[in-house]
Amino acid sequence: MKIGVVEKPGVLKRAERDVPSIKQADEVLIKVKRVGICGSDIHIFHGKNPFAIYPRVWGHEFVGEVVETGSAVTKVKQGARVVVEPIMYCGTCYACRQGRGNICEHLQVMGVHRDGGCQEYVVAPEANLHRLPDSLPWDEAVLIEPFTIGAQACYRGNVQKGDVVLVMGAGTIGLTALQMTKLAGATVIVTDVVPEKLAYAKSRGADYLINAKAENMIEKVREITGGMGSNVTIDAVCNKKSFEDSIEVTSAAGRVVELSFNEIPSEIAPVNLIKKELTICGSRLQTKRFPVVIDYLTKGQISLAGFVTKTYPIEQMIDAFEYVDANSASVRKVVITME
Ligand SMILES: NC(=O)c1ccc[n+]([C@@H]2O[C@H](COP(=O)([O-])OP(=O)(O)OC[C@H]3O[C@@H](n4cnc5c(N)ncnc54)[C@H](O)[C@@H]3O)[C@@H](O)[C@H]2O)c1
Ligand SMILES: [Zn+2]
Ligand SMILES: [Zn+2]
Structure with missing residues (x-):
């Protein structure tokens, strides 16, 4: 499968890798449809994100379709459309016990501390998935995380x-x-x-x-x-x-x-x-905000016209990063399509 990886600061590449497989009963294999480029992805590319570990498959704003589920998964089935909440937390530290996993002592963000969404297939725990209504187009759903x-x-x-x-x-x-x-x-x-x-x-x-x-x-x-x-x-x-x-x-x-x-x-x-x-x-990342934003989007209460500045296929990922870099004063969101 195709992936987009920052090998080290300043070196962004398209590469091939085997499709990942489900290893835990609570995991889900997802076919990624869209990935948004965020300012922090650009920082990772330029080596300016102090949390990033290289090489790194970038992308924390992504949506896709479930293709396989682990034996213990109950919330989603094959074919479900989902957005992936890209943060992983321990559940036991003080912040987690306060319901604030976004500031967990052991926080891991997909695309930063571990591989993210710029790959054709990604494995994520069921707990990190939020279902999308069929009426919400991929091009809008990919904006859920930034919202x-x-x-x-x-x-x-x-x-x-x-x-x-x-x-x-x-x-x-x-x-x-x-x-x-x-x-x-x-x-x-x-x-x-x-x-x-x-x-x-x-x-x-x-x-x-x-x-x-x-x-x-x-x-x-x-x-x-x-x-x-x-x-x-x-x-x-x-x-x-x-x-x-x-x-x-x-x-x-x-x-x-x-x-x-x-x-x-x-x-x-x-x-x-x-x-x-x-x-x-x-205010860091988010806690429990995915359902709020999905609800607003589904009801058409968030207005997205013109929010996505440009869309590129994965084959042109490097052009997309160059475009964002060269047009930082006017870019709102550039999106990569994985189909
Ligand atoms: N805490 C978090 O969870 C979180 C998440 C994402 C981004 N961020 C941070 O938020 C910041 C903004 O991110 P972004 O993606 O919107 O960046 P951006 O570059 O798109 O936006 C910054 C905006 O500020 C404007 N600006 C510059 N100087 C100004 C001034 N003196 N007065 C008014 N406006 C001015 C710029 O023209 C630009 O439109 C970044 O520093 C980023 O690291 C934080
Ligand atoms: Zn982002
Ligand atoms: Zn924790």
């Missing part, structure tokens, strides 16, 4: 109906946070520095737009909110300053949701947290 990231940010920020949410950055993740917080009933302000990205955010429901290059972002948010600031701020820009700004711009009793994997420290005066009793939380 779970926005759903998790919305959940971590405890977004309430009527809240004013500031989504900093209208990249792939910011756009998913925008749609999830709109569905939670918030008024959403979106920032970016690229006018085209702001225009797309407007078309996906943003109530207010701020070009952070042309305007003073914090002043503008205060102006929009009558001086209050945003009740929830989701940092999907993820640099030193965006975290600092998120503390500054958020209202009293507000929540700051940080998505950054950045290792550069930000400078934050404690008084700015205390006087507003801010809650600052990290």
Whole structure:
């Protein structure tokens, strides 16, 4: 079967490998149909993901059809259409016991710590599968995983109906946070520095737009909110300053949701947290967000028009990575078809 593998930083290859076989009774063999390319796949390719182990079959955003099931599998049958939740966790550490396997001490992410979805066939435990309705096309289903990231940010920020949410950055993740917080009933302000990205955010429901290059972002948010600031701020820009700004711009009793994997420290005066009793939380991957997103998609509540920028067959996988690299300012999602 065909696979896409990052052999070592900077070396991406198409290769052949034997079809994997089921080894545990709870495992399922899946024929992969679509794989999305994520910013973190590009980081793995460039050797900038500190968690990646090489060589690595990349891909954590993938969907497919069940072709074989282990003897103990009960949830899915041959022919079932599924999305694979790409995280594996121990189930016994403190985080797992809190129901938060996404931050397990022994977390393994498919496509990062172990092989992922860019292969014609993949084996995964039944527990990691979510069934897809027949009405959901593969080209939409492949976007479920990225939307779970926005759903998790919305959940971590405890977004309430009527809240004013500031989504900093209208990249792939910011756009998913925008749609999830709109569905939670918030008024959403979106920032970016690229006018085209702001225009797309407007078309996906943003109530207010701020070009952070042309305007003073914090002043503008205060102006929009009558001086209050945003009740929830989701940092999907993820640099030193965006975290600092998120503390500054958020209202009293507000929540700051940080998505950054950045290792550069930000400078934050404690008084700015205390006087507003801010809650600052990290948001990593997702917990229990797959069913939420599948439900929204099935009901047509997430609007996906134009979200996929380009699609390539597996034979052109290297062109796809080059396209994403060369067009990072305009790409939302590039998808590989495995058929
Ligand atoms: N915590 C998690 O689970 C998780 C998951 C996925 C991605 N991430 C992180 O989220 C971040 C965003 O990912 P992405 O795929 O959306 O990246 P992206 O590059 O598509 O989006 C970033 C956006 O920010 C905009 N931007 C840059 N500077 C800005 C500024 N000063 N003000 C406003 N906008 C600005 C860019 O134009 C771009 O649209 C990355 O740092 C990524 O590592 C975290
Ligand atoms: Zn991703
Ligand atoms: Zn654990």
